Every structure is written in structure tokens, then in C-alpha cells.
Amino acid sequence: MAIITLTTDFGLKDYFVGCLKGSIYRELPDAQIVDISHDISPFNIHECAYILKNSYKNFPEGSIHIVGVDAEPTPENQHIALLIDGHYFITSNNGIIGLITSEKKPQKVVEINIPNPDNGSFPVLDVFIKVACHIARGGTLEVVGKPFNALKELREFTPSVTDDGNKIIGSIIYVDNYGNVVTNIHKNFFEAYRKGRGYELAARSTKISRIHNKYSDIINFDLDRSQRKGAGDLLALFNSANYIELAIYKSDLNTVGGASTLLGLEFRDTVTVSFL
Incomplete structure (x- = not known):
């Protein structure tokens, strides 16, 4: 059956x-x-x-x-x-x-x-x-x-490209149970225009220059615990569906909040990637 x-x-x-x-x-x-x-x-x-x-x-x-x-x-x-x-x-x-x-x-x-x-x-x-x-x-x-x-x-799932291929303009398409916000920028789309260049991701007043592959990548385990980034810190990553996601590490919407509440981001808000 x-x-x-x-x-x-x-x-x-x-x-x-x-x-x-x-x-x-x-x-x-x-x-x-x-x-x-x-x-x-x-x-x-x-x-x-x-x-x-x-x-x-x-x-x-x-x-x-x-x-x-x-x-x-x-x-x-x-x-x-x-x-x-x-x-x-x-x-x-x-x-x-x-x-x-x-x-x-x-x-x-x-x-x-x-x-x-x-x-x-x-x-x-x-x-x-x-x-x-x-x-x-x-x-x-x-x-x-x-x-x-x-x-x-x-059509909202397709980001646009401007500035002669130097900028991707995407949007938020999903907010998950943790308050993480998922953009419509897929890893394949990102890499096709990146071409090995540096980049800056911007959402409202937030700017990020590194996209991780998993949540715990934000932690440098070679540092003393007092010097590490960790719970409550912001990161960007390619999530399990390979879309760029903004997250608060170990967030909880019922207590400290998540990326959606702490950054003031909602469905259809703009997220841009500028290649340097």
C-alpha cells in the first residue's frame, strides 16, 4: 500500500x-x-x-x-x-x-x-x-x-541579479519553528554568480561576510569558551535544502527570540548579496 x-x-x-x-x-x-x-x-x-x-x-x-x-x-x-x-x-x-x-x-x-x-x-x-x-x-x-x-x-522564488551580475536581490520565503529565516537564494544560484569572489550579505541593517555549511561552524573550538561565539550569535548558512538561511545559534522564539524577531525580518523582506 x-x-x-x-x-x-x-x-x-x-x-x-x-x-x-x-x-x-x-x-x-x-x-x-x-x-x-x-x-x-x-x-x-x-x-x-x-x-x-x-x-x-x-x-x-x-x-x-x-x-x-x-x-x-x-x-x-x-x-x-x-x-x-x-x-x-x-x-x-x-x-x-x-x-x-x-x-x-x-x-x-x-x-x-x-x-x-x-x-x-x-x-x-x-x-x-x-x-x-x-x-x-x-x-x-x-x-x-x-x-x-x-x-x-x-515567481517570488526566483531571485533577481543586478549591477552586471555583481548583486543578487532575494527575499525571505520561510520562517521556521526556531525563528530562522530562509531566503530564496539557492546555493547553486549563489555560486553561479559568485565566481570565487568575496561577498557581503545584507538584510535590513545586518551585514554578514561569511556563509557557513552548518550551525556549529560559527564556533571556533580552538578558542577558550569565554572567547568563542555561541548561543545567541547570528550566522548565515546554507541550510539542509541548500538555501541561504539567517539564524541565531541555538535560538528559542519563546525565550531569547530568533533571527526573525531579533532582526525584524518577515516573509518577503529583501535580502541582498553583493559580490566584491
């Missing part, structure tokens, strides 16, 4: 997530369900795209990913099902899938058109679950929809 994952902005206070799981188990008693996240900020398709792109590849091929963010169908927000990189995605055509399709060409894309859908206020339950269970039973995408070729993109 294929794994079915759930990624939503439903939270856990309400009954919505429980309904999704119960509906799946009713149709597929042996189903394997994995929660990726239910704490996506409401209707934040950029946040969802980042989480989905960096999580799906850790599941086996054939997994089915239900994406319940901004899922109400409209003439401009069609329900779609896709096969990409050996994985199935059931979502709305709101751009969420664009971060994956920018790197991986879809093998199949259909606009969902199942018979007698319940056109209510809970389309993830009424439509997406039915499609996921159909696929999990070995069904094909051709049965649940017709070919579709108008996928939306998320």
Missing part, C-alpha cells in the same frame, strides 16, 4: 485532520498515512511550496501527497493531480507545485473531474481523498481527469 502524506494549513485544534484520516482509513484500512505539516500559515502557498519541495523526496516513489492549502476550486484555481519524479501530488493549481516543477518536469498532469463530486466547503475531504484512494488502489490519473497544461508558477 502506497504512503499517503498530508500537508495542510488546518492546524490541530479543529476536526479537519481527523476527518481526512478517518475517511482514508474507511476506504483503505491498511493505509499508511504520514503528516508532513498541518501548521502552514493560513493560505500561505509559498510556505507550503517550500515545505513540500523539501520533504517529498524523502518518501519512496509511488507515494501520494495530498496538499490542502488554498484548495477551494474556482475557475482560476483548478483541482489537479500530477505525477512528478515518481510521486503523485493532489493539489490546487495555485502555484504550490511550481517549486517542484521548476526542477522536475511532470510525467503526467490532469485536471480532476470525478463524477458527482460533493461541491462543499471541504474539497480536500470531498475530492482529494477520493483521488488519493483511487491512486493507492492502483488507479490511473487518466480515470480521474483530463490532461492539463496550464500550471501556475511562483
Whole structure:
């Protein structure tokens, strides 16, 4: 039985997530369900795209990913099902899938058109679950929809380059549970324009001239503890998804704060890299 994952902005206070799981188990008693996240900020398709792109590849091929963010169908927000990189995605055509399709060409894309859908206020339950269970039973995408070729993109994920290739202008696309802020500047993009040069990263009044590969790289263990940088100090690094991230080492939003609160950085704020 294929794994079915759930990624939503439903939270856990309400009954919505429980309904999704119960509906799946009713149709597929042996189903394997994995929660990726239910704490996506409401209707934040950029946040969802980042989480989905960096999580799906850790599941086996054939997994089915239900994406319940901004899922109400409209003439401009069609329900779609896709096969990409050996994985199935059931979502709305709101751009969420664009971060994956920018790197991986879809093998199949259909606009969902199942018979007698319940056109209510809970389309993830009424439509997406039915499609996921159909696929999990070995069904094909051709049965649940017709070919579709108008996928939306998320342009905010692409940084711009100015000053004859001497400056990258990016933005913050995600704030994690620790208050670390993730930019849309990927390591490959950064290195393509760096060409061995020095650089300065700037976000509001903060300037950084070194990007680390892991959090603890900020510590020089050859120094006495009293002279080292450590908990509470700012650093930049290429995170596990290879995007430039600004972090406070060992931060805690509930006590000392994180990069987002201490630096006053929020979603869509500008981050620049100037090559020297």
C-alpha cells in the first residue's frame, strides 16, 4: 500500500485532520498515512511550496501527497493531480507545485473531474481523498481527469541579479519553528554568480561576510569558551535544502527570540548579496 502524506494549513485544534484520516482509513484500512505539516500559515502557498519541495523526496516513489492549502476550486484555481519524479501530488493549481516543477518536469498532469463530486466547503475531504484512494488502489490519473497544461508558477522564488551580475536581490520565503529565516537564494544560484569572489550579505541593517555549511561552524573550538561565539550569535548558512538561511545559534522564539524577531525580518523582506 502506497504512503499517503498530508500537508495542510488546518492546524490541530479543529476536526479537519481527523476527518481526512478517518475517511482514508474507511476506504483503505491498511493505509499508511504520514503528516508532513498541518501548521502552514493560513493560505500561505509559498510556505507550503517550500515545505513540500523539501520533504517529498524523502518518501519512496509511488507515494501520494495530498496538499490542502488554498484548495477551494474556482475557475482560476483548478483541482489537479500530477505525477512528478515518481510521486503523485493532489493539489490546487495555485502555484504550490511550481517549486517542484521548476526542477522536475511532470510525467503526467490532469485536471480532476470525478463524477458527482460533493461541491462543499471541504474539497480536500470531498475530492482529494477520493483521488488519493483511487491512486493507492492502483488507479490511473487518466480515470480521474483530463490532461492539463496550464500550471501556475511562483515567481517570488526566483531571485533577481543586478549591477552586471555583481548583486543578487532575494527575499525571505520561510520562517521556521526556531525563528530562522530562509531566503530564496539557492546555493547553486549563489555560486553561479559568485565566481570565487568575496561577498557581503545584507538584510535590513545586518551585514554578514561569511556563509557557513552548518550551525556549529560559527564556533571556533580552538578558542577558550569565554572567547568563542555561541548561543545567541547570528550566522548565515546554507541550510539542509541548500538555501541561504539567517539564524541565531541555538535560538528559542519563546525565550531569547530568533533571527526573525531579533532582526525584524518577515516573509518577503529583501535580502541582498553583493559580490566584491
